[in-house]
Structure formats: structure tokens, C-alpha cells
Amino acid sequence: MNPNSVFNSLSDEQVLSESDCESTITSENSTVTTSSANFFNSDDLILLDETDSEFLTIKKKFLSNLGALANSVNDFTIHKNSFQSFMGQVKIQSYKLFSLATAKKKNPSSSSGNVQYAWFGSTKHGVQQIISHGFSQFDCSDDPDKKYGSGIYLLPEKYPLGSVALANRKDENGFKHVVLCRVVLGNMEEIRSGSQQFCPSSVEFDSGADNLLCPKKYIVWSTSMNFQILPEYVVSFKAPDSLDVPVSAAARPTSPWMSFTSLIRELSKHLTPLQMALIKKQYKDFKERKITRQDMIQVVRRTAGDGMLSGVIKSFYRGMDRANCATVYPSRNIIFSK
Template identity: 35%
Template sequence: MNQIGAENQTSITIDDAMSESNELDSCYNCFQHFVTNGFSKIDESSFEGDIIKTSFFSSLSRNPQISYRTKIVAIHKNSNTSQCWKIRAHSFGVYAKAVADTRGGDANIKYAWYGASKNEICETVMHGFSWRRHGISVSPAKHGLDSVLCSGVDGSGVRHLLLCRVILGKQEVVREDSSDQFHPSSMDFDSAVDDISSPTRYIIWNTHLNYNILPCYILSFEAPPYLSGLTEPKTIKPKTWITFGTLISILSPFLDHSQRASLEEQYTNYLEKKITRPQMIQRVRAIAGNQLLSAVVKLYTNKEIQVSSSNRGDAAGSEINDAARLLGTIYSSMMQPA
């Protein structure tokens, strides 16, 4: 497993090369959106980062095959100091006190996960949950899998969850088919659950969304592609991995001196962890161009020429040279006028 993980970090796939550059950088654009709207990135190894990471993986424990293959990409904390967010935080505190006064001194505040598409998460980061027309369902901190399944994959394969504080107050039980209920059944209740003794869903009614749910953290993660099925398919089409070293060897004959030097510089920066893997892929694209990378893709897809990182003798060098010659044929044909 460690070898596979290392290969994933030092290689480029067919999907990577074929995807548009805005997709490769989409999660980073998303992170910039989070930062612009008052969420700051925190270190996973920090005290609070470690607590969130531990809680997240613990919430996936009932499905080990998903937990084992899930990787946290980033954690962002709500550090918003704008007047709007100050008002929301103040409203949350005022409402918590009001519920506590009404419910015997306990507002029943919990942490809960909320999973949605990248666009919905970004919209919520900007405007809170008040834009939602109906109530929302969130998952208790120890039952995060349901929210994970509701999260959407962005263009770079990353999913996002909000970790929120929610004021539950007194809860009532609602059935799965109670889709026509948008508010508490009476003034005796503040929120709803699917099971009083062991809830897996908290339901926050739309009449309360402005003040009893407060986004605190955004957790961004990569999950296995078969996530929605909950069971691993019998066969998964393997990705074709091309190590950056092999890719550079194939591209070099078609680049001028300055391009080769720039590519080598970026590769050194990547090996020294000065740039990330998606940034490396995007810079290879910028230096070599989409047409040349597309030719590499066609070469590896149609001819299935793969060079093992563990076989670096003369045979490997011969394969690279053969690949380069074939690539030249493909690339030349692409450059001919229509």
C-alpha cells in the first residue's frame, strides 16, 4: 500500500493529463474561496486539527473499506471577523441562551457534519444556511458517513464537509417519509431526529436556520470512487500511471532548451515539496502544451507502453526511446494542417 501511495504522488495519470486545467486547480480555487470568506487553513497535526481528523475517521468506522481509503486534504477553520458573521455568531449565542432558559437550562448544543456539493458549501460559506428554502439534515459527529455520502465530488476529486455547531433543544422523532414537514410540529420542540435513543440524523427546520446552526470548520477529503455504492466493485479499471521522470524523458525531445530547463526546475521544486502534485501537473501543461500532453495520453492509452519505476536498466531506456519515437510520429501528424 505504501508503494501505491508513493506512486500516486510522483506520477501523472491519463485523467490528469486529459482534464482541463480549471479542473486540476478547482479544489485550490475552492480553498481560496474559503479563505476569502473568512476560513483559515489549519494544520492537521495541530491540537484542534487532530481532534477533527480523529472524529472524522471515527465516524466512518462502521465502513472500514471507505475509512481506510479516505484521505484528508485540508481543514479550514471559521475565523471570519466580518460584521455579518459576528452578528450570526451573536445570534447563535442569544438563541442558545433562549433555548436553555426554555428547556430546563440545556440548549442541547452538538457538533454535526453537513455534506453537500462544492457549490453548496461555497454558498453556505458566503451566506450561511439562510439561503435554503427547506430544513436541512445533518449527521451527528459520530455518524459522519451519511453526510459523506451526501457530499459531491468537485473537478479534482475532492469532497467537502462542514462541521457545525447546532442547537437541538428538545427533539421530536420524524419518519423518513415526512418530507412535507418544514417546521416543528408544535412549540414544544426545536428540532427533529430519526431516533431519540440513537440518532443518525438531526433535522434543523428552515424556520431556525438563521440562528441555530453555525459552520465552524470545513473538512476537504478524497474518498474512494465507489463511495456511493458502499461496497467495493469486483473490478475497478486500473489507472495508467506515468511517472513524472518518464513523462519528462518523453517530452524532452520536443522541447527547446529553455522549456527543458524550466521543466527540470519545476520537477526539482516538486521533489523538494515546494509545489504540490496538481501544481506540477498544471505547470507541465503550461510548458509542454495541451497538444503534446494529449499525444502522450494517446500513446499510453493505445500502445500501452508503461515503464516500471523498479526497472531502470537498458530495457527501460530502450522503451523510453521507442516511446519518444512513436510520440514524435503522433505529434507530427497533429501538427500537420487540416
């Protein structure tokens, strides 16, 4: 994997190739040191130098999404999973095959299965177990905010603060640890709060999310967790206990928001019947999973215009309770709730 594109292509659907497998072990552009390779007592984990491009890219992304709280994080280290052991090679090949199979289940001509990066917070011991043996049932029960069934809860890469909250147990040296994983999400289904689900509801689905419009949690079921999740980097840092906010609070947005049904109602005051019919059809197609979230959003933006959307939502927001659950409207800091 090209170190410079670790986060630049997070939205791209991708699958590991043979060259990817090789480059995770050695990279011409990477500077690694083995002096702290046993920090986790794992031969597969290699400490990245602080001047390495991968280190700088991941650190910048992690801290930038913490906002003002980034100033409270220090002693930052990143270990890279080399997958150089026999079991490491088995894991990476299993992941590659699962990703390919997931992609072809949806589209025979596709070579990727909706792959995204996500964070998983754990203890030092938990990280060692994940790297050496994979995820386990213990990881399925680690989230204190466990409302969406029995599975591995991962947070999208733009919500690292939530993973910090999950890494709520410091090691003997005062470090907290989060794992940056590549995850095959495939076709996601929405998991309602309070669900007791522990596997896909049908063969049509591959993973779950708390909200399909803009998920704050990915749910990967234990039945396929070690084929579906590839732990690539371990981020370790020191942070004050005040950073241990609840996951629900960590993911809560602060920008103006409104429900999509309310948005449709408000837009109908400004748009023509033909324009509204187009928007309603897109929303219906999205709920029926005929189109992607991004497809729907692009049509709404082209039809209504960003200026009108921003004005309508900000006007509506003045009378709304900001404490309700919401989802981020990409690129514009506009937020929708289902």
C-alpha cells in the same frame, strides 16, 4: 473553544461565550496558514496546519468512525471558520442568543440548549454559500434520502460516512466537502418517515430527529436554521466513488439489536416484577419526554446489568433480520429499535 476539547465534550450542553467568539478568530494553540485561505473564496475560512491540535482531533474522529473505509480517504484538509467578517460576527452572536433562549425556554436557570456537533455534506459552491450567507432552501432539498420533512438534515458526529454520501459531487480538483457544525437541538420531536413537516409541530419543540432513542439524522427547520446551526469547520478530502454509499446504508448498524418492547418481554423472563415495573416506568417516562434517553438507558443498565442485556440481545438477534432499522445502545455496541 479549547482545541483539545473539540470532540471530548460533544455530549455536553454548551453555549458560546464572549471568549468563545474571540477564540474562534485566534487561538494560542492553533497554527493556521492563509496560503490556502481562498480555497473556498472566503475571507472567513482559515486553513489549519496539519500539525495543529484541532486538525488532528477532527481528522482522527472523522476517520475513526469510517472504520475500514478510512484507508480510502486521502488529501485531508480542514478549514476553520474564523467568523472575522462583519456577517460572521452577526452569525455567531445570533447563534449565541438563540442557544440561550432555547435553554431558558426549557429551564430558566439553564444556559445551554442541548448543543451537539453534527455533519453536513455539500458541494464546494454550497460550502461557500453556507459560510458567506448561511443555509438556504437549496440546502433543504439536497438530501436524496429526504423522508423526514422539509428542513436541513444533519448527521450526528459518529456518522460521518452518511455526510460523505451527501457530499456526492466532487469539485474541479476531485475534493469532497463536509461541514462540521455546532447545532442547538433543544427539545427534539420524532419525525416519522414520509412526513411533510416543515416546522415544529408545536412551540414545545425546537428540532426533529428520525429516532429519539439514538438519532441518525437531526432535522432543523428552515424557519430557524441560520440561528440554530453554526458551521465551524470544513473538512475536505478525496475518496473513491465506492465510498458514496446511500445515507440509509451508511447509518445502518452491524451489531446485535432488538426492539425495546421485545427487550422488555425478554427481560421479564429473568427479572423480578419490581425490577420490570421500574424499567417499564422509565420507558413510559421517556416516551412522554419526562426524562432523557441517557437517563432511561442508565436505569436499564443498572437494573438488568450489562452482562444480562448483552446475552439477551445476542440470543434474540440470532433469529432476527439485521436489515431492519435500529439504534445504538451507547458504550456497549448493543442496539435497540423503537
